[in-house]
Amino acid sequence: MRFFFLTAAPEHCSGPWNPGPELGRHLRALRFQVGEPLLLLPPLGDAVRATFQSHTELELLGTQERPQLPLLGITLATAWPKGPRGDALVQRATENGVTRLIPMACERSVVGVGDFSPARQRRWRKIAQEVCQQSRRPDLPEFDGAPIPLAEIRNLAPDSHPIALVPGTWPLGMELDLHHPSSVLLAVGPEGGFSPEEEGQLRDSGFSFCGLVPTILRIEAAGPLAVGICQHHFLSRQGH
Numbered sequence: 455m456r457f458f459f460l461t462a463a464p465e466h467c468s469g470p471w472n473p474g475p476e477l478g479r480h481l482r483a484l485r486f487q488v489g490e491p492l493l494l495l496p497p498l499g500d501a502v503r504a505t506f507q508s509h510t511e512l513e514l515l516g517t518q519e520r521p522q523l524p525l526l527g528i529t530l531a532t533a534w535p536k537g538p539r540g541d542a543l544v545q546r547a548t549e550n551g552v553t554r555l556i557p558m559a560c561e562r563s564v565v566g567v568g569d570f571s572p573a574r575q576r577r578w579r580k581i582a583q584e585v586c587q588q589s590r591r592p593d594l595p596e597f598d599g600a601p602i603p604l605a606e607i608r609n610l611a612p613d614s615h616p617i618a619l620v621p622g623t624w625p626l627g628m629e630l631d632l633h634h635p636s637s638v639l640l641a642v643g644p645e646g647g648f649s650p651e652e653e654g655q656l657r658d659s660g661f662s663f664c665g666l667v668p669t670i671l672r673i674e675a676a677g678p679l680a681v682g683i684c685q686h687h688f689l690s691r692q693g694h
Contacts, residue, residue, distance in 0.1 A: 463496035478509040526688035527637035531556040533644035535673040546678035548585040551685040557601040575599040608659040614639040616661040623663040630687040
């Protein structure tokens with residue numbers, strides 16, 4: 455069943471309801487048929503069941519528990535890439551199941567050393583929402599708009615297993631096999647990597663160093679790939 459995120463809960467949960475112009479455009483583009491079911495997901499609380507009547511009217515049918523996917527809690531703290539590559543990072547990380555996305559300020563960072571503009575933050579949240587609706591993911595990732603210094607990252611997810619992606623170190627999959635973490639904190643450095651001093655800080659904070667593939671990946675590829683590997687490992691464990 456398709457679902458759609460709302461910015462506010464409907465005023466009532468049964469009877470006719472106007473979805474508004476933005477959702478109406480989605481429904482028209484997806485060619486919904488009269489009577490076709492869908493779910494509405496307000497920011498908080500239960501989902502609202504509905505059937506399509508027209509792009510200006512839905513029939514609300516009451517509430518149900520919000521759907522959930524079996525996803526591992528993953529915080530991705532990452533240096534930020536230039537230009538539209540930031541859009542790709544948000545898109546890919548959301549598709550692969552990131553729980554929280556944190557821009558991280560490092561010594562060699564070129565982008566993300568200051569707060570991102572409200573317009574850029576709105577754009578990235580909109581991208582994440584559209585990705586979730588398309589990929590059938592019923593929960594939105596959290597996004598921090600103010601870059602966090604690397605030295606403070608560990609404190610943001612103190613109960614998660616901390617892993618820094620460093621090329622040439624042992625594979626991420628082996629780290630996951632060894633520890634079977636219940637949640638993960640991933641740190642991805644800028645192009646050029648973490649400085650020696652930052653690697654020392656990461657070690658002192660308890661981070662394990664792991665690699666992904668023999669090649670060197672760009673920022674917008676490394677973090678999402680690591681998120682996908684962690685989710686795949688977690689899902690594989692659920693089947694045993």
